[in-house]
Amino acid sequence: MLPRFWRKIKHRYNLIATKCENCGTYYYPPRNLCPKCRRKSRIVEVKLSGKGEVLSYSVVHEAPENMKDQKPYVVAMIKLDEGPVITSQLVCDCKEVRRGMRVKAAFRRCGEEGDAGIIYYCTKFVPE
Amino acid sequence: MVGIVSYGTYIPVYRIKAEEIARIWGEDGEVISRGLGIKQKSVPALDEDTATIAVEAAREAVSRAKIDPSEVDAVYVGSESHPYAVKPTATVVGEAVGVGNYYFAADLEFACKAGTAGMQICIAMARADMIRYGLAIGADTSQGAPGDPLEYSASAGGAAFLIGRKNVIAEVEATTSFTSDTPDFWRREGQPYPKHGGRFTGQPAYFRHITSAAKKILEETGLKPSDFAYAVFHQPNGKFPTRVAKMLGFSKEQISPGLVVPYIGNTYSGSSLLGLAATLDVVKPDERILLVSFGSGAGSDAFVIRATDSIESFEREPKVLEKIERGIYVDYGMYVKLRRKIKMA
Ligand SMILES: [Zn+2]
Numbered sequence: 001m002l003p004r005f006w007r008k009i010k011h012r013y014n015l016i017a018t019k020c021e022n023c024g025t026y027y028y029p030p031r032n033l034c035p036k037c038r039r040k041s042r043i044v045e046v047k048l049s050g051k052g053e054v055l056s057y058s059v060v061h062e063a064p065e066n067m068k069d070q071k072p073y074v075v076a077m078i079k080l081d082e083g084p085v086i087t088s089q090l091v092c093d094c095k096e097v098r099r100g101m102r103v104k105a106a107f108r109r110c111g112e113e114g115d116a117g118i119i120y121y122c123t124k125f126v127p128e
Numbered sequence: 129m130v131g132i133v134s135y136g137t138y139i140p141v142y143r144i145k146a147e148e149i150a151r152i153w154g155e156d157g158e159v160i161s162r163g164l165g166i167k168q169k170s171v172p173a174l175d176e177d178t179a180t181i182a183v184e185a186a187r188e189a190v191s192r193a194k195i196d197p198s199e200v201d202a203v204y205v206g207s208e209s210h211p212y213a214v215k216p217t218a219t220v221v222g223e224a225v226g227v228g229n230y231y232f233a234a235d236l237e238f239a240c241k242a243g244t245a246g247m248q249i250c251i252a253m254a255r256a257d258m259i260r261y262g263l264a265i266g267a268d269t270s271q272g273a274p275g276d277p278l279e280y281s282a283s284a285g286g287a288a289f290l291i292g293r294k295n296v297i298a299e300v301e302a303t304t305s306f307t308s309d310t311p312d313f314w315r316r317e318g319q320p321y322p323k324h325g326g327r328f329t330g331q332p333a334y335f336r337h338i339t340s341a342a343k344k345i346l347e348e349t350g351l352k353p354s355d356f357a358y359a360v361f362h363q364p365n366g367k368f369p370t371r372v373a374k375m376l377g378f379s380k381e382q383i384s385p386g387l388v389v390p391y392i393g394n395t396y397s398g399s400s401l402l403g404l405a406a407t408l409d410v411v412k413p414d415e416r417i418l419l420v421s422f423g424s425g426a427g428s429d430a431f432v433i434r435a436t437d438s439i440e441s442f443e444r445e446p447k448v449l450e451k452i453e454r455g456i457y458v459d460y461g462m463y464v465k466l467r468r469k470i471k472m473a
Binding site for chain 1: 173174175176177179180183184187211212220223224226456465
């Protein structure tokens with residue numbers, strides 16, 4: 001688990017996407033080729049604003065072991081302002097969440113390897 | 129000119145009232161609340177810690193400065209609740225802010241004044257032209273043992289200050305420190321909760337260090353209390369900063385914008401820095417602020433800060449006061465769960 005997480009830190013801490021400069025489409029997770037432009041793709045790495053809105057959501061009542069202490073919690077599909085859709089935990093009151101709600105990225109803990117192991121940090125979302 | 133280029137803050141959204149803590153321990157909540165000058169305190173969520181608070185505050189500071197994060201050449205994080213005993217918080221912040229890899233970094237510890245110690249380091253480095261910008265952060269998720277008087281005050285929050293030479297919104301005109309070996313408060317390695325000398329340590333620790341540092345900097349700069357629009361003193365509770373202000377000749381009006389402790393508790397390394405941020409939220413060009421931190425063990429860092437014309441065009445929304453006001457109240461049961469005071473089998 002450790003090396004696999006370590007190599008992805010950059011993409012977990014920040015929403016790093018790719019953008020095709022030929023057609024202006026953003027890709028998250030990042031892609032090396034734009035399927036629309038193919039050979040004409042001009043791919044660059046960009047940091048997304050982290051702002052977007054809730055497309056759909058579900059409230060998790062039966063949580064996996066490492067998330068039990070946070071249940072019930074919200075997992076949402078979020079459409080980011082640049083276009084890509086991301087599935088993430090949305091930290092808010094379960095009664096407060098609704099479709100179209102404005103949200104923003106937040107830096108949170110997403111787990112740890114017991115009391116003596118490594119702590120994982122990642123991007124979650126909170127109401128804007 | 130070297131000084132504050134930008135600042136950012138973070139306060140977790142949960143709050144617990146002093147009354148609610150008193151209810152559990154059979155104390156009179158109103159008497160305690162009045163005695164300490166604390167109505168309620170902030171409580172971190174299960175997925176928040178000193179690193180997440182430091183990152184949020186630092187990101188706000190960098191984004192308000194409208195600089196490229198790669199121009200940040202130093203990151204110092206002061207805390208007494210770093211998530212790891214060994215493994216710096218500063219590197220998590222550096223990565224999350226996206227400063228690159230060529231930067232000076234370290235975690236600092238000096239009870240509640242570790243954040244202002246980071247400011248002094250960044251100021252010195254900026255003056256020496258070693259860095260373009262440096263981030264000095266004070267953040268904590270401090271804990272008091274269940275039933276200990278500290279439980280009413282120990283809270284969570286943090287502030288980040290971007291220090292540099294360009295686009296300075298508040299010049300740091302002077303800084304000085306007063307330090308002595310005073311065992312008023314401590315936590316041994318591996319212990320979950322701190323110990324302290326009780327209420328009798330106020331005089332030799334808090335009051336002696338703050339007044340000594342404040343008097344020294346006033347003497348060095350030739351300034352008097354009336355030359356300052358505002359003053360911010362470390363706030364372990366609501367009473368101490370009010371009393372020390374009076375001892376030094378500062379009025380209630382001068383300390384009131386920066387007195388955040390009644391509503392969020394003592395955020396330790398974040399405490400005087402959140403007070404400074406709340407004061408910068410209202411300061412006008414040319415107005416001076418006196419900042420004096422205090423860290424047990426013990427020491428005080430004093431700063432004379434003067435707002436420049438650039439403060440007017442600087443983005444100051446959302447203000448610290450707004451972040452203080454949006455709170456979600458929890459009861460003591462939820463509080464012990466959030467603070468991981470329940471040991472699972
Ligand atoms: Zn394309």
